[in-house]
Amino acid sequence: MMPTLRDVLAMPSFRSASVEVVTGDLDAVVRWVHSSEVYEMGGLLAGGEVLLTSGLGLHGRTAEQLVAYVDQLADAGCVALAMEIGRSFFDVPPELIDTARRRDVAFLALHSVVPFERMVEDFHDLLVRRKLGSTRSSEAIWQELLSPVMFGQGMAVLLDAVARLAGCAAELVDTDGRVVERSRIAVPSSETDRVVTEVRVQAGVAGRVVLLGRGTARRTAVAHRAAAAVALELGRHPGVGQRPSLAQAIVTDLVTGALASAGDLRKRLTDIGWTPGESQHVLVAAVDVDHKVPVQELLPPVREAVHEVLGPCVSGVAGSQVVVLAHGWQRAEPQRLRAAFVEVYDAVLAGAGDLAVAVRTLAVAAPVVDLAEVGAAVAQAREVVQIARRFGTRTGVLLTRDVGVQRLLAAGPAAALAAFVSEQLGPLIDHDRETSGDLVRTLDAFVSHGASKARTATALGIRRQSLYARLARVERLLGISLDDAAQVSCLSVALVAWRMRTGLDLQAAFDRKPA
Template sequence: MLTIAEFLALPAVRDAAPEEAVAPASPETSVRWVHSSEIYEIGPLLSAGDLLLTTGLGLAGVDAGARRHWVRELAGRGVAAVAVELGRSLPDLPGELLDEARRRGLPLYVLRQVVPFIRVCREANAVILDADARRIRMVDAVLADVHAALAAGGGTPGLVTAAAAVTGGPVALVTRSGRVVAAAGVRDERATDRLLRRPAAAAPVRVWDVDWGAVALGAGSATDSAGLDLLAPRLARVAAVAVGQSGAGSAGDPAAALLADLLTDTVPGTRELLLRAGLADFHPAPGAAVVGLAASAPDPRPVLAGWARAAHGEGLELLAGRVRGEALGLVAVPGSPDRTDPVGWLTGLLPATGTVTTVGPAVPLAEAGHSLRQAHAALPTATLLGCGTVPTRELTLPQLFAGLDDRALRRLVEDALAPLTAWDAATGSDLVHTLAVHLRAGGSRTRTAAALHVHRQSLYQRLARIETLLGRPVDDPASHEQLVVATTAAQLLHARDRSDGRPRGR
């Protein structure tokens, strides 16, 4: 486009001896097109950024109020400026015209010499068209290089690199949550952050009717802001194609496809993960912890619906789907003072659906597959133990012991707990279970009593009996590890007996 300063510097305009009556907000104000007209009703025919040349013939026969209305209408249309040639129609600039232009902030110029308006329009509009042609050529060059990069297998990194090379400025492709998938022309992360906060131009990237993200363009040496505005939406459309061809399969169920590939560890890297997560409408905020979920149920749909309700109620990003007959998911938990333990917080949030659900460790988005695989791997053990919703961190030992046969597990139990198992078998009590709960409660008698639903005095009696039978305090650090291992082994044996329908034995 042409600026007002550049317009005033044109030879034809200089020959007209222009004088500034009302200054523009900036001499760099853009002029979209230059028109000449003498009709009073010209306002509705103009657009924002147009510059009007007139001799004032249409204003000569109207009163002061009509002239003010004429100015107001032009200012309301966003006209860039008005240049009035003084002469036979208007020997002098009417005071009401000047006053209203000042009131409305409409740039106004007086032309003291007669120059054919056709000459002014020809010179000005030729500059505008030439600049537009240069921008169009720049856009064509960018798109040609981008298509070549994509055809060569460059993917989204090739796309932004080609665009940055032609424009001479930074280019970034980001997901809706602001995670950078690819960037070029930026020196470091701080420069990238500045680009994302204040891009010279940007356009949304939509894939399969999903608001996936955006392209952001910074100021470049080879074009101006108008050129970047022209390029951004066209580049975004090409980026949408590149994102859609990123290996996500089809538009059918990108969530389930991504979860299946994460489960088999076949997503090649973070960039691919970001691309496909956006296609599945999963946009974790930068810094959010991602937690994997897995559940086994005859019908996963109620489980998935429960997860969705819980996530929606807390404003959490959720990626969930049915994979191989099981419910799998990823939840993004933003940092918060009440979420210092995202896994524990999320475990308490998830609904009790009557199914076994495992909650993986909290990890960055790049390691989402690890958390999902941990949750899925823990499902058989959690199901055997009859857990409800349980973090995988509470299943570490049971999972390690799952490969041991019953004989090996019984040896671990008998070596440490033989007096307790004998007492339980003889009296029908459950001292082994009491000890297991007490150890999991960190030795807290209050938490143990609450977990067992017994009075504290009853618990004290049980713990005293356990210590008498074992011959040592249950809180003795020297024997803590052995007791934890043995009670875990006992828990697994009991679960196997229950699963096989066998009577519980020693």
């Protein structure tokens, strides 16, 4: 059974987007989730889609063109139009809402920025779960094995489930017979008996599931379903290739939260010959890679660069990022940490060759000593990558302290953040939206240049007298004094929040050129 719009809105990525259902039928059946900024998208749809857009292709269109856009989507059978608010439009054009209501197309306003790619991936996962669940719903074995894959708990947790169901130890071996991962729970294990099933993916055989026990009908059934579940789990990491390493398995389990115990992590790190020293910090970083380049291709140059600067490391891929664990020092001062990873970053660019253009931000988590905190550090580094994307930073080294304000804002409720931006900047945003003005951009430049009027005027390319007039207008509209440091601090934080919500550079956000 295909999901409904209500099911789609319940997915994590859509919940994170602070969706407002302006109009529409939540029980409408959804066939696919798609994103596009193409104005003529109606002719390219097949029906049953939720269409995601930032409104870029609609910016500057006439009222008649906006009506025609929704009419074309409705003619194609589009179920819902979901638009980010705060990028191209600060408010939903009434023509879109009225036409959507008239044509029975749901209209969704997205008030928080969530990568469209994540929404599409979530929907794909939802379809896979429904398809497998409907065909295997009577099989308790399959349901139990599917659960770790659905919730992203990692290969080790999946093999633990296999071992429980089979009543014997379970291993995943690669095509050369080397053990990639094994179950960790205490169950019997045979020295000689084996039940072996091939793991097949689209590219061919990726390895084998091995049950260390005598062959029985139940174990054979478990092995066949385990092979399918392992193939699905491998499919969650397409960049890893057919033979994930033990280091990759560790990174995957840290990312998914399946490896939280300091003892388990120490044992698995020791198994691959990498053990942190006593009282020595562990350094965790994530290198963001352009999605157009297979992230696996950047794994070797990143690993080699870290090894060159910090010594042996543990590395693997997670999504479009390369995650690394490296040996630190007993004292990990911010200056030393930054200098080391700037050197790593330069070495990555030098070693990546033509792929250097795909290397984006290198995010560094706060160093940790307790191995139980490594998983949180991995999550922290990946969070910095996401904030960098939203904040418009595309290259260079970022420590957690560099985006402290952004991390604090991201941790709060989206509604509260929107209310704060409206309170602090609402009159300026309204002014610039209605007049194609430059007051928000002027205020941002003023704050960014330390309240120096001379540097602000130079940055904006205007005369000082013009700047003075703009700043006086800002003060009148907001009812504040820009000589008040506390007021300027609030405005500075609000500008950061606005940039995070929109993902745009404030210096270009109010460019009102026709599409």
